[in-house]
Amino acid sequence: MPDTISLTSTSQTTTPLRQLDAALVWLMALTCGLVVANIYYNQPLLVAIGHTFNISDSRASLVATATQVGYTLGMVLVVPLGDMLERKNLILWMLGAAALCLGGAAVAPTFGLLAVASVLIGICSSVPQLLLPMAATLAPEADRGRIVGRVMSGLLIGILLSRTISGYAGAHLGWRTVFAGAGGLMLALAALLAWRLPRSRPAFAGGYAELMQSLLTLTRELPDLRRSALVGGAIFASFSVFWTTLTFYLASPVYHYGSDVAGFFGLVGALGALAAPLAGKLADTRGSRYALTLSIALALGSYLLLGVSGGYLAGLVLGIILLDVGVQSAHISNQTLVFSLRPEARSRLNTVYMTGYFTGGSIGSVVGGVAWMHYGWPGVCAVGSAFVLLALALHQYYGRTAA
Known part of the structure; x- marks a missing residue:
């Protein structure tokens, strides 16, 4: 264990580190x-998977759905265990299981087994939702937002670039190689974390049923947690409205772009991840309420720009950057507040928050598709703006006692 990392503990939970090693943060x-x-590697590979098993595109898409369902199950059923079990061991076991499931997907002889492996891959890939509360616990209080933002930037970049990487690798090496390579990466990460990740003392002493019951108790007792989950869900809904319909818009007569060019916009969106540490620092210095208000304003401004000048490439690119910066900054501001509420329950707090967050994203995807089908790009921008305004209203209503 590095010299800069030393843990002291109370009877209930681990106290923050005196100094968090920068290498460990990265x-x-x-x-x-x-x-x-x-979770996202499979999306560009669905056509190839369909050809391998001689199934329709709609059936092949169930692989992506199965992985998302698994990730949701992991957040709800596994992530709370971070408060009850020693986090390092739990993370290492999940990485090992993820490697095994990815290897199973790589050699799956039937589509049914691939779908089952995909659910398990999603469950085991909820590791980031264990690492984020851990980073918040290890970080000094004055730097918590900045450090959480830096760790979150890695997650955001992974989401945005995974499709580009898997699409390229799948086209040249085959879809099975992508899963096999991902499994190897999980084993390499497990070895690194076994060496560098510090241990922590679990804070929850009850059983699993009591642990799950406490999720409802925390939600009931903490208005700031409810606010963050609702605001986060609304802002992520606005994000999903845009990214669900962007490919359709790019393929429309306005641009006539194919899927290869659409992948480029994922790289543009990755710029939003660069704002995550800055948003965390702003939450540390000015408070999460101020940082969240500014983030919502950026997201609203992005939709105004997209609605007015989304038909021009420069306007579309600038709008994407503003939207991603606003949404990701809001996410970091919310998490900084959530992690400060009950230090001994950070994994469970993250479960409640992220459940609300992804529920909003799912709603946004559905509503965005309907808006595009009936009203085109103006409808998409109107619905996206409405979700941002809902986030602002919830923030103002519930955020009166926020930091």
């Missing part, structure tokens, strides 16, 4: 990016 960020990528 290792956590790298781990978040590579593990969350497991």
Whole structure:
């Protein structure tokens, strides 16, 4: 264990480190990016998977759905265990299981077994939602937002770049190689984390049923947690509205772009991840309420720009950058606040928050598709703006006592 990392503990939970080693922070960020990528690798590979098993595109798409379902199950059923079990051991076991499941997907002889492996890959890939509360616990209080933002930047980059990487590798090496390579990466990460990740003392002493019951108790007792989950869900809904419909818009007569060019916009969106540490620092210095208000304003401004000048490439690119910066900054501001509420329950707090966050994203995807089908690009921008305004209203209503 590095000299700069030393843990002291109370009877209930681990106290923050005197100083968090920068190399460990970047290792956590790298781990978040590579593990969350497991959920998105399959999306550019669905056509090839369909050809392998001689199935329709709609049936092949169930692989992506199965992975997302697994990730949600992991957040709800596994992530709370970070408060009850020693986090390092739990993370290492999940990485090992993820490697095994990815290897199973790589050699799956039937589509049914691939779908089952995909659910398990999603469950095991909830590791980032264990690492983020751990980073918040290890970080000094004055730097918590900045450090959480830095770790989160790795997760965001993993989400945005995984499709580009898997699409290229799948086209040249085959889709099975992508899964096999991802499994190898999980084993390499497990070895690095076994060496560098410090141990922590679990804070929850009850059983699993009591642990799950406490999720409802925390939600009921903490209005700031409810606010963050609702605001986060609304802002992520606006994000999903845009990214769900962007490919359709780019393929429309306005641009006539194919899927290869659409992948470029994922790289543009990655610029939003660069704002995550800055948003965390702003939350540390000016408070999460101020940082969140500014983030929502940026997201609203992005939709105004997209609605007015989205038909021009420069306007579209600038709008994407503003939207990603606003949404990701809001996410970091929310998490900084959530992690400050009950230090001994950070994994469970993250479960409640992220459940609300991804529920909003799912709603945004559905509503965005309907808006595009009936009203085109103006409808998409109107619905996206409405979700941002909902986030602002919830923030103002519930955020009166926020930091």
